[in-house]
Each structure stands twice: as structure tokens, then as C-alpha cells.
Amino acid sequence: xxxxxxxxxxxxxxxxxxxxxxxxxxxxxxxxxxxxxxxxxxxxxxxxxxxxxxxxxxxxxxxxxxxxxxxxxxxxxxxxxxxxxxxxxxxxxxxxxxxxxxxxxxxxxxxxxxxxxxxxxxxxxxxxxxxxxxxxxxxxxxxxxxxxxxxxxxxxxxxxxxxxxxxxxxxxxxxxxxxxxxxxxxxxxxxxxxxxxxxxxxxxxxxxxxxxxxxxxxxxxxxxxxxxxxxxxxxxxxxxxxxxxxxxxxxxxxxxxxxxxxxxxxxxxxxxxxxxxxxxxxxxxxxxxxxxxxxxxxxxxxxxxxxxxxxxxxxxxxxxxxx
Amino acid sequence: xxxxxxxxxxxxxxxxxxxxxxxxxxxxxxxxxxxxxxxxxxxxxxxxxxxxxxxxxxxxxxxxxxxxxxxxxxxxxxxxxxxxxxxxxxxxxxxxxxxxxxxxxxxxxxxxxxxxxxxxxxxxxxxxxxxxxxxxxxxxxxxxxxxxxxxxxxxxxxxxxxxxxxxxxxxxxxxxxxxxxxxxxxxxxxxxxxxxxxxxxxxxxxxxxxxxxxxxxxxxxxxxxxxxxxxxxxxxxxxxxxxxxxxxxxxxxxxxxxxxxxxxxxxxxxxxxxxxxxxxxxxxxxxxxxxxxxxxxxxxxxxxxxxxxxxxxxxxxxxxxxx
Numbered sequence: 010x011x012x013x014x015x016x017x018x019x020x021x022x023x024x025x026x027x028x029x030x031x032x033x034x035x036x037x038x039x040x041x042x043x044x045x046x047x048x049x050x051x052x053x054x055x056x057x058x059x060x061x062x063x064x065x066x067x068x069x070x071x072x073x074x075x076x077x078x079x080x081x082x083x084x085x086x087x088x089x090x091x092x093x094x095x096x097x098x099x100x101x102x103x104x105x106x107x108x109x110x111x112x113x114x115x116x117x118x119x120x121x122x123x124x125x126x127x128x129x130x131x132x133x134x135x136x137x138x139x140x141x142x143x144x145x146x147x148x149x150x151x152x153x154x155x156x157x158x159x160x161x162x163x164x165x166x167x168x169x170x171x172x173x174x175x176x177x178x179x180x181x182x183x184x185x186x187x188x189x190x191x192x193x194x195x196x197x198x199x200x201x202x203x204x205x206x207x208x209x210x211x212x213x214x215x216x217x218x219x220x221x222x223x224x225x226x227x228x229x230x231x232x233x234x235x236x237x238x239x240x241x242x243x244x245x246x247x248x249x250x251x252x253x254x255x256x257x258x259x260x261x262x263x264x265x266x267x268x269x270x271x272x273x274x275x276x277x278x279x280x281x282x283x284x285x286x287x288x289x290x291x292x293x294x295x296x297x298x299x300x301x302x303x304x305x306x307x308x309x310x311x312x313x314x315x316x317x318x319x320x321x322x323x324x325x326x327x328x329x330x331x332x
Numbered sequence: 333x334x335x336x337x338x339x340x341x342x343x344x345x346x347x348x349x350x351x352x353x354x355x356x357x358x359x360x361x362x363x364x365x366x367x368x369x370x371x372x373x374x375x376x377x378x379x380x381x382x383x384x385x386x387x388x389x390x391x392x393x394x395x396x397x398x399x400x401x402x403x404x405x406x407x408x409x410x411x412x413x414x415x416x417x418x419x420x421x422x423x424x425x426x427x428x429x430x431x432x433x434x435x436x437x438x439x440x441x442x443x444x445x446x447x448x449x450x451x452x453x454x455x456x457x458x459x460x461x462x463x464x465x466x467x468x469x470x471x472x473x474x475x476x477x478x479x480x481x482x483x484x485x486x487x488x489x490x491x492x493x494x495x496x497x498x499x500x501x502x503x504x505x506x507x508x509x510x511x512x513x514x515x516x517x518x519x520x521x522x523x524x525x526x527x528x529x530x531x532x533x534x535x536x537x538x539x540x541x542x543x544x545x546x547x548x549x550x551x552x553x554x555x556x557x558x559x560x561x562x563x564x565x566x567x568x569x570x571x572x573x574x575x576x577x578x579x580x581x582x583x584x585x586x587x588x589x590x591x592x593x594x595x596x597x598x599x600x601x602x603x604x605x606x607x608x609x610x611x612x613x614x615x616x617x618x619x620x621x622x623x624x625x626x627x628x629x630x631x632x633x634x635x636x637x638x639x640x641x642x643x644x645x646x647x648x649x650x651x652x653x654x655x
Contacts, residue, residue: 142489156590158486165481165592166465167628172589175622180582188623259503263586266495267479269488299498300511305490 013069014326015060017079018126018318021045021097024056024109027319028067031075033134037067038319049099053106076117076326077110079316080126087121087168119325123318125162125171125312128155129328130321131274135313142270145254145311146173146261148279152195152202152266158270161328176263178256184209196257200232200279207235207249218245236282254286258293265298265306276311283290283310336392337649338383340402341449341641344368344420347379350642351390354398354650358455360390361642372422378431380436399440399649400433403641404448410444410491436620442648446641448485448494450634452651453644456599458636465593468634469496469584471602474510475518475525479591484651497522499586501579507532523555523581523602529572530558541568559605577609581616588629589623599634606633 014038018025020043027038034280041059044051064071083095090107092100093141110118128145137143141160147153154173156163174195175188186196196202207230211221218285220238224230238246261273273294275287291308298306313320336359341348343366349359364382367374379496382480387394404630406418413430415423444452451468460466464483470476474502477496479486486493497518498511507528509519516595519525530553532546596617598610614631620628636643 136544163481166594167592169625170592172622172625176586176589177620180620266499267590269490269493271489297500297503299495302492302495
């Protein structure tokens, strides 16, 4: 019988779980629906139950369980192992997640926020494999981030390091972020951000464009439409995508200057637009990076997709034990 | 007899040294001229000789020497303990500083760059005392930086983390940095940077100003003149100082979002213009920081002055031993 780790990626719709070897091989992967009814009070018990069943089903011995790691939405206190303000789980008040796991299993439990575990997963087994200093920028509805320094997550004083989405990349723009500030990366270079940019560009020009026409006939103005129009040669859309990439490149330049990583990883739904975007962001990143360190960090696309979280959650256990 | 540490702050003109207790009390502090003749080959032997004399003079026992730490200009490889490209020392080729110290003393030796040791010194015994996550921004001819995470210096993959002077705070400006990029913090918010700003502002306006008059009668256009004119109510100079502080505040906002420190320390000659500047930079920093973490980092002025380096050098030894 060999040792194993369990990684959990808790999400608002499903909770993904996996049994892994300490070396990062997934032995079994499954998911259960996340029951957010009754203030989400069944979420953790359901996960615990499911893990116990899986251990039984796979004929694993609990004595060989090295530990359990978990990623969660909301504000995670990784020391107290509590979560608060995870609204998509209906966890508005503080949840003592660590205590529930410690009562259920006689093994170390670790928890961190979902952006951090995705970064740790990619650093361990994905696009950052073999690199000790890695930053992940996750482009979705917002922009999330996670920073790995010497193989460990960077938390800062209050656990808020890596708020990459709120780096202000354009202090002079009138585009406002949901946080209240103007010019945050997330307000300009996320799925929401590119729509903000598109609205602004369309307002400010009279030039005909495929994008404008598409919106006028009723297509929803979203990231996909803008990228598609840019891809098919629409000049206005290309300008929007270019500006989007310029903001991302500037932020990546900041990350390089401050952290000197060897990999910056672009992940999330928007990053799936792929190589064209990566190359454009990279060209701006190089332009905005101190020449002496320009060849230090490579910009790469994430490779683990939705599995980044379970890998990262499992890796938390390793880092916790070796701390 | 109690244990002691030696800290060395190597500079182009003088080398400052101190004997400290492990708790950071300076028992003796002295300096010797730095002999940069003959490609600086006497620099390290002179320092070693001086330390040996001081140990003898103070009647200390070499058995009680915990270790020696050193800060150096140039590109320092803290692992290999070598220095290259320290032009103000005439060290153009690689200097094996570590080997020389290890041959001279039977005690651990550590070395890092001067900006890093100043940051570590301020974090340990100065404006960052009691804080584990601290960033220091040193405003001189250029802008230097050092980042302390969980009490340890952040180096990044190639030892280049904390290149704060080359964060691009204005990608659209035509003001060029010595590095070749446009809009680096150092090109806009250092002693050189504020002169760059002043030239630009004076060119672009016809408004009469005390600053213009001063320059026309032959006073040198430097940071002091600009700050003095601003202080005495000159509108143009105040606009220049305000822009200078805005750039610094923006960079501090980036540092907060990425690193979540509890202290950001302003040091160096330009920071001696004091509280008025600090307060203005802070107001911009707050404006440019994610509201959820706005009260996490305080902006403070350095308190150790020229002693920051010897404190930081001594602290290197502690971190090295406890690593």
C-alpha cells in the first residue's frame, strides 16, 4: 500500500476531488455537486462523506493518507483555516472548514484560496513545472492571481498578496472597476474588461466595423465576439484586443520587475483564445520589462485547465509538511 | 565573552563596518576609505585587515564571531558570493569575495547587494521593525529597492527581484530611462527623474515661475531647487513635485497589490525632503491601492540613514544560519 494525498477544488457548482500520489500522479478523480442550500452547511460534510466513500471504494488505507488540501472561493484564512464571504457558496459568515476536516480525518489539512491553488498546481505539474518562482494570471470574469516564490505561495501580511487584478494599469482611464478604483487590470483585461474597452472604443469612433454591425443585429457583446471579429480582420476589434494585450503586458512587466520569476502563466477562460493573444501580450511584456532581466521570465499558457486546482490543493499538503 | 556579528557596507568611497550583538545592538562602528586603485584588488584585503585589527582592539574572541555579512554595489551573486560590474569599485570582472573572507575567517560569510541590505536593515531595526513583510524604496540618483518577505530577502529566480526603479509608471511618456525604456520610475521619480520632469514641465509652459527664474540666473536645476521652490509656493514646482509623488504612489500601489506588505519604507537622499513628500505619496498610494487592502500597508520614512546597510549586512548572517 502506498501513500496518497487528497486534493479538493471547491466551486460554486461542483466540487472536484482527486486522490494523488505524493509525486503528483492522479490515481482517481471525481466530482460531486456543491449543495449551497441552507447557507451551504452541507458542503463540507458532503465532501468529507464522498472522500470516505472513495477511500473505501479504492481500498486505500487511511493510515497512508498524507493529508488533504483544499482550494475555496471567498476570503480564505489559511492559518485559521476558515472561509468567509464566499457568496457563490452561500457562505456569508465565517466557516470553520479546518475543524470539520480535522474531526473527520486523522491527517493534516490545508486550505487556500482558489486562485492560489491554481497557481500552485500549474507551478508543480503544469506550465511552471521545474520552476520555483512562478506567477499565474487567471483571466476570467475578473483577473485572479497567485504567486509562487521558491515553491511556496506568497501570502503577504494579511493573506492578500497576488491581487493582480487590482494593479492599476491605466490611472487616467474613466473605466471603473467593481472595486471602485479606475483602471484596474481586471476592469480592462478580463472578459468584463474587454467589453468595457469595446464599449469605449465603439463610442469614440464613427468608423464602420464588423463588431458594431454584429452588436447592432443583436449579438451579445462579449469577449468571444470581440476576439472572433479581431481574428477575421476587423480593425476596430484588433485595436481593442491590442489594447487589452498591452495592459496585460504592462502588468506582466511589473510582475517581472518586482518578483523576477522564470515563468508567468496565463490561465482562465479568456486565455483559451490562445497563442495569438499570448504572443501579443509577450511582446508588450518584453517592451515593458527592464532590459537587463528581459530574458528571465517566459510568458506561457496554462496547461492543466480545470485540474490545476486539485493539483495545487494536493501540493499545499507537501508544502505544509515541509515548512 | 558574548557572541557578535560583523556587518560591512561596502561603498565606492568608504566601507562602513560594525560589530553588533545578535540582537542588533551596535558595539562598535567604524569606516575605512575604499581603495579602488589597481582594479580594486585591495578592497577586500583592507577590509579583512581592518576587521582583524578591530577584533584585537576590542579584545573580542574570534570563537565568538557568529558570522560576517556584507552589502556591495554591482551585480552580486549571493549564492556564489561573487560580485561583478561594480564600476564605482573598479570591479569590472568577477570578484570572488566569499572565498577571500572564508580564507580569512572561520565563520559563515554572506553577501547581498546594497539595496537589499538597506531594506533588510530597515526591516530588522528601523522603520520596519516588528514587520515581516516590508518593501524599501530608495530614492537617490536612481531608485533602488529591496523586498523582505517573511523576514527574508526576496531574490527571484536570477537574484533580480525588487528592481523597483524599472517599474514602468508611465508607458506613454517620452522621458527615457538610462536602461533604454520609457517611463521607468527611476526616470521620473528619483533625483534625476525630478529634473527630467522639471525640464519637460518648463518646456511645455510659458507661465512665469520662480523655478524658471532661478535656472535662468544660473542656479543648477536639481531636486533640492525644485523642492525648495515648491515649498516656497511656486506653482510650477508644486505641479512637478505632485507628479513625482503621483508616480511614486502608483508604484507603491503596485507593490501593495502584489506583495501585501505591512510597511513600505521610503529611503535615500531624496526622501529626506521628508513628511510633506511622504504624505503626498501616501495619498496617491491609497488612491491607487485595492480598497479591500488599503489599510494594510503604511508608508513610512526610513529611520536608520546610512546605518541601514551595516544592520542589514549583520542580519544576513542570522537569516543564513536559520535558513
